[in-house]
Amino acid sequence: MDRFPKAADVDFHSPLDLSKAATAVLDDEGRISGWGSSAQRLLGHSPEDMLGRPAARLLAATPGQRLSGLCRAHGPRSTVLDLCCHDGRTVRAAVTFAPLAHRGPAATVVVAADLEELRGWEAQLAMLQGLATExxxxxxxxxxxxxxxxxxxxxxxxxxxxxxxxxxxxxxxxxxxxxxxxxxxxxxxxxxxxxxxxxxxxxxxxxxxxxxxxxxxxxxxxxxxxxxxxxxxxxxxxxxxxxxITDRYRAQERLSLLVRAGKRIGASLDVRRTAAELADVAVPQLADEVLVDLPPAVVEGRQPPTGSAPGHGLLRMHGRTQDEFRTTPVSYPPSSPQALSLATSRPVVEASSPGAPDGRGPAASHSCLFVPLLTRDAVLGLATFRRSSNPDPFGAEEQTLAVELAERAAVGIDNARRYTSQHEAALVLQRSLLPQHLPEQNAVDIAYRYLPADSRVGVGGDWFDVIPLSGARVGLTVGDVVGHGVHAAATMGRLRATVRTLALLDLDPAELLTRLDDLVAQDAESSEEDGPGDEALGVTCLYAIYDPVGGRCVWASAGHPPPIVADASGSVAWSALAPGPPLGLCGLPYENVELSLSSGSVVAFFTDGVVEDRRTDIDSGIDRLAHVLTWQRCPVEELCDRALSTLPPGPQADDATLLLVRTRRLDADHVADLELPSDAAMVAHARTHTERQLAAWGLSDLSFTAALVVSELVTNGMRYATGPVKLRLIRDRFLLCEVSDTAHTAPHLRRARRDDEGGRGLFLVAQVSQRWGTRYTSSGKTIWAELALP
Structure with missing residues (x-):
């Protein structure tokens, strides 16, 4: 059967073929006795013009003797002749003369073709022949x-x-x-x-x-x-x-693989993830499986060990992604190709490699390539490229590619190791600077949560604190330092300590933030000589004082989100007053905001990491937290968990700190007030009142000491102040004795000489009490002392 039936219709004939060439017949005298239509097409002369005429008339500048010699030859002769056309043109033609055996009217057959057409056909024929054979x-x-x-x-x-x-x-x-x-x-x-x-x-x-x-x-x-x-x-x-195009295609694949490796390997700053990235890039284009063996020290972020035997005590990580990666211990004998690669710091190829030496690896493979993970300082580990379905051995170019991938992975692993070490140091520093245990308070029930930022970002500068104050009051603070890392954590610790120190001076919130603002501004000015980048600039802070006696809460904010309050009924509200400027800017003054809280109210102090991220604006985050607080009857620990469970999934871009406070009030069974007129005779009345109140509270053992403290404090107030003096006794975790007057003069502790008649009162108070101090109010001052309960 003819598989190509139309092939005969394609013109593959030469221009000199009889079916295409110009043909004529000459007699034995050189006259034209036959003139074909193909000759007319080539030269334009009609048969009527040419029959019987000498053929030499068609020649241009060619002697007739040459034509006669071609006609009388004994065999076919070919030559190139210039022929005259009917329109006066000259055509250079390839002409073949074929003499016939007999002479007469038809003595010679002449075949001619345009020379250019013939040469073009020959070139095409050579090209076709080359395509077919070469x-x-x-x-x-x-x-x-x-x-x-x-x-x-x-x-x-x-x-x-x-x-x-x-x-x-x-x-x-x-x-x-x-x-x-x-x-x-x-x-x-x-x-x-x-x-x-x-x-x-x-x-x-x-x-x-x-x-x-x-x-x-x-x-x-x-x-x-x-x-x-x-x-x-x-x-x-x-x-x-x-x-x-196998070689070119593989070269392009290798180039694209290197480009992809440059974008992916080492971007995570995580040792395990970097190993997974190497496997994800190399499989399946270069190998069917990639194993990464690292010393435990490198995985934990420490310096790789020196002096140990190559291939001993490694952790094998294998899988395609970080979630699939498994870690198993592995060791290689000194004679193994793995140990040889680690010892010589060179790649080693092994064909028909068995499974892992511990028996837990995959079955036999066609080829394995062992490449050490090298940095300038040390050998970090070993990368194994294994082929099981691909029978091709690792060639020289593939080995070079594997070495380049291993170099990128080694740099990424070393960077991740160094970052892990720094991150752990910063995290330890930050945790050591944050409160480890909050003091127990009768005034409030407290729960807190702290979530550090994602490890790629680094630890941040969030802080919080609960500070016991005089008069059973409690100071509550939360703040945020701009930036991440060790410097942010150190700045956070310095500011938290400063806030605690200022709080123990019994400053009100606005005054405390004003002094803190001055300190931060001074730190910024002193650090300008050391270069920019002080993390203390732009610090936000909120400080509040809660007084359980009257349920009064006063707070002030330096650029920090105000607290959210849920009262005992479950209704939620937050302050409409805009916060003051962040610390260190020396801008507008800070203002106090005063709230009256019912017993059982829940107050939420938080940093922006709780209510804001790249996917959620701060208003939506505040609404989400406010909704959680409507469940305020739940224990505060449970409320903390509920609040953090509403955070968007995924890594945190910023630290998140949440401090929940449920308030309590001290009732009449815990507080006794007595107002005394400015009369020295009232000192004895104050002692008697104190002894009776302590007896009612079952604290008669403290009567003598408490009466002594009250006597000295009341005497001091009546001596140096004008107007009435107020005595307050508070039974809390301590017995608190407070005397308030209208004077703003500061009392001073003195050591009286033997011949002095006074000056021993505050000295005695300091000796018999645990703590004592003075706090100032808009109407005067309060001197207080704490006595330990028996």
Whole structure:
């Protein structure tokens, strides 16, 4: 059966072929006795003009003797002659003279063709011959039924004999291959059908498979498909051009792999994740599995050990992603290729490698490549590239690629190790600076949560504190330092200590923030000589004082979000007063905000990490936290958990600190007030009142000491102040004795001499009490002392 029935319609004839060339017949005298239509087409002379005339008239500047010699030759002779056309042009032609055996009217047959046309045909013929026999481009022709008709020498070599495939479907050429280009039909039969149906060529599709002549190594070809038609436009079939681009394709893959590795490996600053990134980049393009073996010290962020045996005491991490990564201990004997690679700091290739030495690795593989993870300082570990499904061994270029990937991974692991060490140091510093245990208070019930920022960001500068104050009051503070890292943590610790020191001076919140603002501004000025970047600039802070006797809470804010309050009924409110400027800016003065809180109210102090992130604006976060506080009857520990459970999932971009305070009030059973007129005789009355109150509270053992303290404090107030004096006794975790007067003069502790009549009162108070001090109010001052309960 003719597999290419239209092939006869294609003109493959030479211009000198009798079916195309100009022909004429000469007699034995050199006259034209025959003049064909093809000769008329070439030179334009009609038969009527040429028959019987000498052929020499057609020659341009060529002697007639040469023509006579060509006609009388005993065999065919060819030459190049300039022939005259009917319109006066000259055509250079290739002419062949073929003498006949007999002489007479038809003695010689002359065949002529345009020389340029002949040379063009010869060049095309040489090109076609080269494509068929010498070109590296594989050419395959298919008929209209998509069956193989013909293939050139390149195709013949790839298929180990094209003759075995003639007449078979196109899909039989590489049955296990696949197209790896997109947006085209999935197999060759559908590609050819598309080309035959639409006439649209498909150019540059990449086809991957194994050639019959080389079944072990995978090849990649660039294939193009075209439709074949004759001069009349009738369909002949199709043909395929294929070029083996395996080396170029693999070079491009290696380049793209390095580009992808540069973007992905080492971006996480996490040792395990960096190992997972190496595996994710290298699998499956370079290897079927990647194992990373590291010393435990490197995984924990410490310096790699020195002096230990290569390959001993490592942790193997294997998997495609960080979630899939598993860690198992592994050790290699000194004679193993792994130990050799670590000892020599060079890659080692092993074919048909067994499983892991501990017996927990995968089964045998075709080839393994061991590459040490090197930095300038030390060998961090070992990367193993393993092939199990790909039988090709690791070539020189692939080894170079694996070494480059290992170098990138080593830099990423070393950076992650150093960062982990610094992060752990900062985290330890920060935790040591934050309160480890909050003091127990009868005034409030407290719960707190602190969530550090994601490890890639670094620890932040959030802080909080609960400070016991005189008069059973409690100071509550929360703040935030701009920035992350060790400097932010150190700045946080310094500011927290400063706030605690100022709070113990019994300053009101606005005055405390004013003094703190001055200190931060002075620190900023003194640090300008050391360069920019002081984390103390832009610090926010909120400080509040709660007094359980009257349920009064006073707070002031330096750029910090105000607290949210949920009263005992569950209704939630927050202050409409805008916070003052952050610390260190020396801007507007700070103002106190006073709230009256019912017993059982819940007050939420928080940093912006609780209510704001990249995905949530601060208003939405405050609404979310306020909704949680409507469940204020729950224990504060449970409320803390509820509040943090509403945070968006994923790593925290900033520290989040939440301090919840449920308030209590001290009733009449715990507080006794007595107002005394300014009369020295009232000192005895104050002592008697104190003794009776202590007896009522069951604290008679403290009567003598308490009466002494009250006597001295009341005497001091009446001596140096004008107006009435107020005595308050508070039974809390201590017995508190407070005497308030209208004077603003500061009492001073003195050591009286033997001959002094006074000056021993405060000295006695300081000796018998645990603590004593003075706090100032808008109407005067209060001197207080704490006595330990028996």
């Amino acid at each position: 070109s590296p481009v594989g050419l395959t022709i298919f008929d209209t039924d998509m069956r193989v008709v013909w293939g050139n020498v390149s195709t013949d070599l790839e298929l180990a004999g094209i003759a075995d495939y003639v007449g078979r479907p196109a899909t039989d050429l590489f049955p296990e291959g696949e197209f790896i280009s997109r947006h085209h039909p999935p197999d060759e039969e559908q590609v050819l059908e598309h080309v035959l149906t639409t006439g649209e060529p498909i150019i540059g599709m990449h086809y991957r498979g194994r050639a019959p002549v080389d079944p072990v190594r995978e090849h990649v070809w660039s294939c193009s498909y075209h439709r074949l038609q004759d001069a009349r436009g009738e369909l002949l079939g199709s043909f395929e051009e294929s070029l083996d």
